Amino acid sequence: MEPVQQNMGPVLCDPQTLIKDLNPQQSEAVKYYGQALLIGAGAGSGKTRVLTRRIAWLLAHGIWASQILAITFTNKAAAEMRERLAALVGSEAEHMWISTFHSACVRILRRDGDQIGLESGFSIYDTADSERLIKLIGADLNIDLKRYTPRMILGKISDYKNSLISWKDQLKTYAADYRPGQRGYQMGRFDNVEELFAVVYAEYQYRLSQANAVDFDDLIMRTVELLRTCPQASDYYRHRFRYIFVDEYQDTNHAQYVLVRELAGIDSGEQADPHAAGAGKVGPSWITVVGDSDQSIYAFRGADIRNIQDFEEDFPNAKTIMLEQNYRSTQTILDAANAVIAKNENRKPKKLWTALGKGDPIIGYAADNAQQEAGYIASEITRLHTEEGVAYSDMAIMYRANAQSRSLEEAMINANLPYQLVGGTKFYERREVKDAIAYLQAIVNPADDVNMRRILNVPKRGLGARAEGLVAMYADRHGTTFFDGIEHLDRIEGMTGRTAKPLGAFRDLMHELTDFAREHDAKPSEVVAEVLSRSGLLEELQRSEDPQDASRVDNLSQLQSVAAEFEQNTPDATLAGFLETTALVADSDQLPGENEDSGKVTMMTLHTAKGLEYPVVFLTGMEQGTFPHSRAMEDASELSEERRLAYVGITRAKRRLYVTRAAVRAQWGQANEMMPSQFLDEIPEDLIDWKRKEAGMERMRGGWRSGFDDDDEFGGWGDDDDFGTSSFGNSSFGGSSYGAHDRSYGSSSSRGGSSHGSGRSTYGSGSRFSYGSSSYGSGRSGKAGKVTTRHTKPKALDKPKTAPASALSKDNNLDIADFHIGDRITHDQYGLGTIVDTQDKGRNSIITVDFGTDGVKRLMLRVAPIEKL
DNA sequence: AATATCGGTTTTTTT
DNA sequence: AACCGATATT
Numbered sequence: 001m002e003p004v005q006q007n008m009g010p011v012l013c014d015p016q017t018l019i020k021d022l023n024p025q026q027s028e029a030v031k032y033y034g035q036a037l038l039i040g041a042g043a044g045s046g047k048t049r050v051l052t053r054r055i056a057w058l059l060a061h062g063i064w065a066s067q068i069l070a071i072t073f074t075n076k077a078a079a080e081m082r083e084r085l086a087a088l089v090g091s092e093a094e095h096m097w098i099s100t101f102h103s104a105c106v107r108i109l110r111r112d113g114d115q116i117g118l119e120s121g122f123s124i125y126d127t128a129d130s131e132r133l134i135k136l137i138g139a140d141l142n143i144d145l146k147r148y149t150p151r152m153i154l155g156k157i158s159d160y161k162n163s164l165i166s167w168k169d170q171l172k173t174y175a176a177d178y179r180p181g182q183r184g185y186q187m188g189r190f191d192n193v194e195e196l197f198a199v200v201y202a203e204y205q206y207r208l209s210q211a212n213a214v215d216f217d218d219l220i221m222r223t224v225e226l227l228r229t230c231p232q233a234s235d236y237y238r239h240r241f242r243y244i245f246v247d248e249y250q251d252t253n254h255a256q257y258v259l260v261r262e263l264a265g266i267d268s269g270e271q272a273d274p275h276a277a278g279a280g281k282v283g284p285s286w287i288t289v290v291g292d293s294d295q296s297i298y299a300f301r302g303a304d305i306r307n308i309q310d311f312e313e314d315f316p317n318a319k320t321i322m323l324e325q326n327y328r329s330t331q332t333i334l335d336a337a338n339a340v341i342a343k344n345e346n347r348k349p350k351k352l353w354t355a356l357g358k359g360d361p362i363i364g365y366a367a368d369n370a371q372q373e374a375g376y377i378a379s380e381i382t383r384l385h386t387e388e389g390v391a392y393s394d395m396a397i398m399y400r401a402n403a404q405s406r407s408l409e410e411a412m413i414n415a416n417l418p419y420q421l422v423g424g425t426k427f428y429e430r431r432e433v434k435d436a437i438a439y440l441q442a443i444v445n446p447a448d449d450v451n452m453r454r455i456l457n458v459p460k461r462g463l464g465a466r467a468e469g470l471v472a473m474y475a476d477r478h479g480t481t482f483f484d485g486i487e488h489l490d491r492i493e494g495m496t497g498r499t500a501k502p503l504g505a506f507r508d509l510m511h512e513l514t515d516f517a518r519e520h521d522a523k524p525s526e527v528v529a530e531v532l533s534r535s536g537l538l539e540e541l542q543r544s545e546d547p548q549d550a551s552r553v554d555n556l557s558q559l560q561s562v563a564a565e566f567e568q569n570t571p572d573a574t575l576a577g578f579l580e581t582t583a584l585v586a587d588s589d590q591l592p593g594e595n596e597d598s599g600k601v602t603m604m605t606l607h608t609a610k611g612l613e614y615p616v617v618f619l620t621g622m623e624q625g626t627f628p629h630s631r632a633m634e635d636a637s638e639l640s641e642e643r644r645l646a647y648v649g650i651t652r653a654k655r656r657l658y659v660t661r662a663a664v665r666a667q668w669g670q671a672n673e674m675m676p677s678q679f680l681d682e683i684p685e686d687l688i689d690w691k692r693k694e695a696g697m698e699r700m701r702g703g704w705r706s707g708f709d710d711d712d713e714f715g716g717w718g719d720d721d722d723f724g725t726s727s728f729g730n731s732s733f734g735g736s737s738y739g740a741h742d743r744s745y746g747s748s749s750s751r752g753g754s755s756h757g758s759g760r761s762t763y764g765s766g767s768r769f770s771y772g773s774s775s776y777g778s779g780r781s782g783k784a785g786k787v788t789t790r791h792t793k794p795k796a797l798d799k800p801k802t803a804p805a806s807a808l809s810k811d812n813n814l815d816i817a818d819f820h821i822g823d824r825i826t827h828d829q830y831g832l833g834t835i836v837d838t839q840d841k842g843r844n845s846i847i848t849v850d851f852g853t854d855g856v857k858r859l860m861l862r863v864a865p866i867e868k869l
Numbered sequence: 870a871a872t873a874t875c876g877g878t879t880t881t882t883t884t
Numbered sequence: 885a886a887c888c889g890a891t892a893t894t
Contacts, residue, residue, distance in 0.1 A: 073883095073884070074884080075884095100884070101884075102884055103884095126884095127883085216883090216884055217884090219884085220884095297882075298882075298883075298884095300881080300882065300883090301882080301883060301884080400881070400882080401880055401881050401882075402880075402881085402882090403879095403880055403881090406885095423883095426883095457870095460870085460871075462870065462871090463870090464870050464871080465870085466870080467870095498870095584884070585884090586883070586884060587883075605881085605882065606882080607881090607882045607883075608882090608883090627881095629880090629881050629882080630881090631880090631881065632881075632882095641882095642881095645882080666885090667880080668878090668879070668880085668885075668886095669885045669886090
């Protein structure tokens with residue numbers, strides 16, 4: 001929509017400006033002219049910069065944006081790349097495919113999936129959906145799910161799919177006489193576990209196809225299947241994508257590797273033309289992959305490090321360029337990282353270096369327990385902020401496993417520090433949100449038995465196990481779907497009036513919702529509103545006495561604002577399109593983008609932290625058994641992966657790194673003594689300045705008590721014998737009510753990220769969503785760190801009984817005409833701001849507001865909790 | 870059919 | 885400690 005020239009500047013005219021500020025290796029990578037390029041990009045070596053410049057360089061040399069496919073692992077990385085490309089080449093960036101593996105595959109399958117039996121409204125099952133399906137299958141086949149847990153079985157199936165092993169092959173090899181979909185089969189004794197896996201795998205795929213559904217791994221595997229079996233499709237994509245870029249290549253699994261090969265047409269037999277850089281040429285596409293084998297941390301999920309190690313053998317005429325200059329960290333931090341990763345065997349030696357100088361030493365701290373560790377971190381954050389002026393958003397706390405966030409969170413709340421927790425239970429995995437989405441899914445795809453059965457009795461309508469069983473039996477007998485069974489409820493034997501009545505009502509409800517959805521397909525937010533009110537989901541929660549349900553209502557309205565945001569940002573929005581974006585979000589997608597400042601300390605797992613950087617990083621839980629994780633300590637290759645994780649963690653820090661540990665840590669409610677992590681020993685001693693070298697208990701045991709500088713301001717805390725959570729009780733934290741804090745705080749204030757899909761915009765983000773025109777949940781101050789407890793008291797908020805549907809989709813009656821550039825407004829969360837832009841889009845009008853330190857936000861007038869001054 | 874209670878399991882990391 | 889599923893109770 002914008003004229004190209006606006007952002008383009010001289011860049012396209014003068015390619016030299018694309019490389020003039022790069023180092024020799026970077027610029028070689030940008031300019032490299034050839035079929036296959038591996039950029040070995042060490043941490044902080046500017047890989048995104050090189051990747052985007054290389055794309056811009058190609059554009060400047062005559063290739064078309066539409067010929068480019070760039071693949072990342074997270075939506076956030078994709079959005080960031082798109083943004084940076086837009087800065088280089090302007091609106092040309094809109095014509096490229098820049099997306100995750102999974103969304104690229106969805107896009108392909110939506111277009112061409114019918115060739116392999118997928119109708120375009122197909123559902124995408126997440127892990128929970130898949131697990132439900134496995135349980136259903138397990139029950140039908142009489143499988144001992146105690147012994148073979150759904151998780152275990154799904155893990156196996158996932159392995160098969162990541163390796164492109166088809167269920168047909170497995171069946172042929174291990175259970176040749178099983179017919180998927182056959183009724184009455186009982187899994188009795190089997191000679192071989194493989195036999196059981198083969199049968200369940202086949203049955204699982206059968207039911208997925210009956211339900212017109214795919215799981216995450218299917219997105220990749222079935223796209224490969226499509227490209228391999230359908231020449232029109234593979235021809236189309238091979239000629240379309242002449243230049244393929246893959247980020248984080250070390251994390252690709254076998255299926256993804258094959259997918260890239262297929263898309264590029266490497267094995268098509270077409271002859272490569274070495275000079276075929278221009279548009280419309282023949283032969284395999286050019287491939288550029290970027291990665292760092294030292295940052296491979298997803299082997300447990302099927303990532304195959306060999307993909308990157310063997311790149312030169314796999315792709316003809318491949319070239320490798322290493323980027324080893326780090327622009328992020330101090331030499332001290334890099335020395336630590338280099339020393340740790342050097343302990344891994346079988347790796348190509350590589351040394352990062354920096355021109356930034358030595359910097360401050362790494363700070364070490366040995367706490368008595370997790371609470372004290374967290375207390376130390378909170379006090380350091382406070383000190384850094386007040387004494388040294390470090391912004392909260394420039395600090396991050398990282399840990400191995402999500403469970404560790406608990407005590408850290410407590411300490412942050414206690415110290416009144418603003419924080420933001422990334423990950424944990426995802427927004428879309430919350431029960432109430434999943435319920436609402438299950439309705440949408442069932443509307444879009446009535447064959448989706450898993451989601452249909454999920455909502456059958458949600459909210460409670462008197463349809464229990466018996467009713468479900470009757471319908472399922474009928475559907476099975478007649479080889480039809482669960483909902484089709486409901487359609488014929490009067491023909492079901494054993495149906496009593498007491499069941500038939502609510503069942504009929506459910507059928508009618510679904511018909512009405514389906515009709516409504518058909519008429520409002522382009523307005524997902526209205527469909528959401530309709531579902532929430534007509535189904536009774538919202539009402540049930542509003543009527544509830546359970547204080548947790550208040551935040552559930554919050555989450556549901558947030559779902560609706562996410563839908564509103566989606567239809568705002570997406571030109572041709574559909575309900576199915578909305579469901580896609582909800583299915584494919586990652587934790588890291590909720591993080592604020594590069595240019596946004598959340599004003600909060602970020603807390604996340606090391607896995608989530610990959611690709612990010614912070615001036616100050618706290619690496620916590622540096623204990624044997626915590627990190628490295630106990631389950632990874634036995635196995636050499638798993639330990640190597642833990643070490644790479646440590647490498648990732650250390651290299652996130654730009655200026656200051658803290659490593660902390662606890663001598664005692666409670667796991668499963670049990671206090672355990674923890675040894676210092678071996679990774680601490682692997683960091684050269686002189687790089688760490690220990691503020692507290694040993695925990696109190698360790699000191700007594702060790703005998704020698706020499707004078708280390710130990711400003712032991714927390715010493716008092718852990719002296720009690722009971723370390724567990726109760727030791728926290730004497731602080732301002734009422735132990736018993738904590739759970740409620742956690743819920744309402746975490747879910748609505750800090751966890752419920754709203755940025756999703758393409759979204760770096762933040763309409764819904766924390767906009768506490770105007771509810772029936774009175775701002776809901778306003779008891780919370782915008783800044784985190786301060787928790788306004790929502791006890792059972794504010795039940796008064798149950799009032800808006802009046803037509804919740806219209807209330808949710810209505811607006812707060814602000815007129816865009818009343819807003820002008822330069823006007824001042826206040827926002828419930830961000831505070832005072834100045835309008836810098838207005839866009840009149842009728843109902844969906846947008847104002848862009850500068851909130852100073854809180855950044856510039858685009859707000860949808862209709863839903864934003866703002867007031868004009 | 871819905872709710873209460875007990876007991877066993879759980880935590881690696883996620884598109 | 886928290887979550888799930890199975891069992892018992894209404």
